[in-house]
Amino acid sequence: MLVDGLDxxxxxxxxxxxxxxxxxGALMDNIIDYFTYVVVPALFLYASDVLPSGxxxxxxxxxLLASAFQFSRTDAKTDDHYFTGFPxxxxxxxxxxxxxxxxxxxxxxxxxxxxxxxxxxxxYVYPTRSTQLRTLTLVLIGIYxxxxxxxxxxxxxxxxxxxxxxxxxxxxxxxALSIWLTFKTRKPKAEAPSVTN
Numbered sequence: 001m002l003v004d005g006l007d008x009x010x011x012x013x014x015x016x017x018x019x020x021x022x023x024x025g026a027l028m029d030n031i032i033d034y035f036t037y038v039v040v041p042a043l044f045l046y047a048s049d050v051l052p053s054g055x056x057x058x059x060x061x062x063x064l065l066a067s068a069f070q071f072s073r074t075d076a077k078t079d080d081h082y083f084t085g086f087p088x089x090x091x092x093x094x095x096x097x098x099x100x101x102x103x104x105x106x107x108x109x110x111x112x113x114x115x116x117x118x119x120x121x122x123x124y125v126y127p128t129r130s131t132q133l134r135t136l137t138l139v140l141i142g143i144y145x146x147x148x149x150x151x152x153x154x155x156x157x158x159x160x161x162x163x164x165x166x167x168x169x170x171x172x173x174x175x176a177l178s179i180w181l182t183f184k185t186r187k188p189k190a191e192a193p194s195v196t197n
Contacts, residue, residue, distance in 0.1 A: 007032075008128070030071055033088070038067040041090035050097040051111070052104040059111050063090050066118040080185060081129035082178075086117035099159050123185065124178040132181055137174075144170050 011025050042060035045051055051059045067088040070076055075084050093114060097107045125132075127141055144167060151159045 003032075034067065034071055037088045037091050038063060041094035044094045045097070045111070048098070050094075050104060050107050052108055055104070055108055059108060062112060062115045063088075066115045070118050077126065078123060081126045081131070082123035082181070082185075083126055084121055084123060085119060086114055086122070087124050088118075098157050099164070121182075122178055123182040125174060125181065130181075132184075133177060137177070140170050140173060 007029060016023065016025050042064050045063070046056040046060040048056070067090070070085055070088060073084060078084060093111065097111075102110075125137060127137055130137070147163055147166065151163060
């Protein structure tokens with residue numbers, strides 16, 4: 001996630017459009033993102049015991065196919081800098097299936113619910129590009145990142161309850177902001193022309 005947050009900035013800083021004009025950085029970014037955000041978590045879900053026995057392949061295939069659809073959409077990233085449909089944050093989902101220690105069937109239901117959200121046209125905040133409440137969002141992401149790194153090195157695969165609650169408050173903020181902005185930025189439908197006799 002750290003690399004994903006910095007690669008675009010570094011590419012613009014190095015002016016790759018000028019000095020590597022035959023290289024499609026956006027395509028490379030999508031390939032790397034699909035591998036790290038989708039393929040690796042799918043492998044984890046398949047190989048671990050966080051999903052019910054025999055259902056690991058179902059969970060893995062569900063996120064591989066849903067994300068392949070999403071990555072192929074021309075409006076996957078909107079012109080006003082949002083993600084269309086639930087972004088492929090499967091690496092985060094996979095980590096929480098391990099940390100929370102929920103029943104495997106509960107994990108499967110949550111996973112399939114998020115797969116469905118991939119196809120629901122909600123505009124999710126693109127943290128480093130969206131302009132609405134950007135400073136607050138980036139500050140909260142910074143706090144979440146520091147807590148995650150601390151938990152990774154100090155207590156993983158467990159996490160203190162207060163930290164789990166704090167991260168879920170952030171997720172709640174992220175989802176609420178995304179839904180609010182979806183309705184706020186929705187273009188009104190043009191009225192049908194009236195028919196006169």
